[in-house]
Amino acid sequence: MPENHLTVAGLSESELLAKIFPRLNNGPAQGTALLLGPGDDAAIVAAPDGRTVVSIDTQVQDQDFRLVWRNGYRTTGFDVGWKAAAQNLSDINAMGARSTSMVVSLTLPPETAVSWVEDFADGLSHAIRDLGAAGCSVAGGDLGRGRELAVTVAILGTLDGREAVLRSGARPGHTVALAGTVGHAAAGLALLESGPGVDLLTPEQRAIMDRQCRPLPPLAAGPAALAAGASAMMDISDGLIRDGSRLAAASGVVLDLDPAVLKHLTGPLSAAADAVGGDPMAWVLGGGEDHGLLATFPADVQLPPGFAAIGSVEALAPMESTGVKIAGRPAETVGWDHFAD
Numbered sequence: 001m002p003e004n005h006l007t008v009a010g011l012s013e014s015e016l017l018a019k020i021f022p023r024l025n026n027g028p029a030q031g032t033a034l035l036l037g038p039g040d041d042a043a044i045v046a047a048p049d050g051r052t053v054v055s056i057d058t059q060v061q062d063q064d065f066r067l068v069w070r071n072g073y074r075t076t077g078f079d080v081g082w083k084a085a086a087q088n089l090s091d092i093n094a095m096g097a098r099s100t101s102m103v104v105s106l107t108l109p110p111e112t113a114v115s116w117v118e119d120f121a122d123g124l125s126h127a128i129r130d131l132g133a134a135g136c137s138v139a140g141g142d143l144g145r146g147r148e149l150a151v152t153v154a155i156l157g158t159l160d161g162r163e164a165v166l167r168s169g170a171r172p173g174h175t176v177a178l179a180g181t182v183g184h185a186a187a188g189l190a191l192l193e194s195g196p197g198v199d200l201l202t203p204e205q206r207a208i209m210d211r212q213c214r215p216l217p218p219l220a221a222g223p224a225a226l227a228a229g230a231s232a233m234m235d236i237s238d239g240l241i242r243d244g245s246r247l248a249a250a251s252g253v254v255l256d257l258d259p260a261v262l263k264h265l266t267g268p269l270s271a272a273a274d275a276v277g278g279d280p281m282a283w284v285l286g287g288g289e290d291h292g293l294l295a296t297f298p299a300d301v302q303l304p305p306g307f308a309a310i311g312s313v314e315a316l317a318p319m320e321s322t323g324v325k326i327a328g329r330p331a332e333t334v335g336w337d338h339f340a341d
Contacts, residue, residue: 008117009110013143019114023121024138033100033158034137043139045101045156053157053164055091059084061149065213069192072199077116079213081123084153087237089133090217090291092157094235096165096226099133099157104141107150120151123214132219162226169231170251170296172315177307179221179293181211182240182265183280186287187272188212194276204271217291224304225295233295238288241331244324247294255296256325257311285331 008016021038036044059065065075065083084104092099104124108117128136136155170176188209191201201209217235225233232251236243244255266280273280296313297303316322324331 006114007110008108008112008114011114016114016117016143019118020121023118024125032135033156034139037137038140040140043101043103045137045139047158049158049161051159053092053095053097053159054154055088055157056152056154057084057087057091058150058152066192067149069198071192071194071197071201073192073209073213075213076123077119077121078123078126080149080151081120081125082127082214083123084120084151085124085127085133086131086215086217087289087291088153088155089128089131089136089219090215090235090237090293092155093217093219093222094165094233094293095157095159096162096222096230096233097157097159098223099128099136099155101137101139102153102155103139105144105150105152106141107144107146107148109147109149110145112149127214131217165222165226165230165233165295167232167234167247167250170247170253170255170313171231171298172253172313173299174231174296174313175299175301175303175309176244176255176257176311176313177295177297177303178236178240178310179225179295179306179308180216180218180236181268181290181292182236183269183283183285183287183290184208184211185215185289186212186239186283187269187278187280189287189289190276190278190283191272201275202271205275208269208272212289215289215291218293218306221293221304221306224306225293225297228297228304229301230295230297233293236288236290236292236294239286240294241285241324242288244294245322247296248322248324251296251313252316252322254314254316254320254323254325255311256314256328257331258309259327261308261310262326 033046191209269280
């Protein structure tokens with residue numbers, strides 16, 4: 001059978017692993033924390049800090065991605081590998097920590113092309129390197145057979161002797177700041193779901209679409225925020241308002257966002273809105289999966305590079321609940337919920 005038509009059903013597990021392993025931990029993506037990598041029953045990873053930061057995330061076919069989108073775009077293994085790395089690296093980043101290693105579980109239908117799996121490994125490796133997490137290694141994982149593609153990544157990180165930035169430290173008078181983008185991945189999703197026409201997209205629209213398939217979390221921003229004295233921080237995966245409400249609830253405060261700044265954030269999304277008739281402000285407020293960082297800083301702290309002020313932290317008024325406001329008015333955008341209809 002020609003190599004480009006070979007499916008995973010035509011290989012043993014060992015043969016498939018032999019095609020994946022050489023694509024991982026090559027060059028600068030080889031981390032220093034990995035003491036024993038793929039090939040044994042378990043990996044061994046150094047933890048010189050004495051603490052380990054841990055997170056896990058899953059992507060499932062037709063829930064988190066489509067193999068073929070309505071506009072005709074075909075999701076590549078590289079896309080899924082990149083996104084699997086990016087969303088997990090972002091969770092470690094949001095604690096102010098540095099990623100050290102990850103393990104990957106792949107569930108594959110038997111008709112999956114071997115080239116797709118190889119492409120997945122390339123995407124995972126390139127995201128680790130290109131997003132700036134070169135100290136993170138792929139320590140191992142698991143392969144299984146199933147009716148649909150599913151990818152789970154568990155990731156470890158280190159605080160390098162410092163204290164983590166939690167969601168619970170925001171205080172009245174602090175500055176609310178954003179690193180990275182919001183709304184781009186949601187606009188990209190709207191383009192993917194907009195019907196036939198991927199080949200008709202402008203370069204600007206295609207770049208927005210790519211942010212859904214290959215997000216760009218600002219990995220340098222997390223440790224920089226910790227070093228600058230951030231009081232609270234979290235990854236924006238489910239939307240600015242939903243995740244902002246979570247940070248506000250953890251801190252017992254209200255976040256009040258500046259509408260002029262929010263309006264400015266809609267600017268780059270106008271080309272996508274023109275194509276699908278979408279609302280850029282709804283994407284900015286409710287769109288997830290950009291994996292930017294929402295953080296708060298004491299008012300006398302100079303914001304580190306990559307962060308821009310978007311509002312302030314306010315104390316709760318009598319009988320008031322925690323949440324997010326825009327110019328003093330409650331924000332109503334819901335955001336993403338994995339279990340909503």
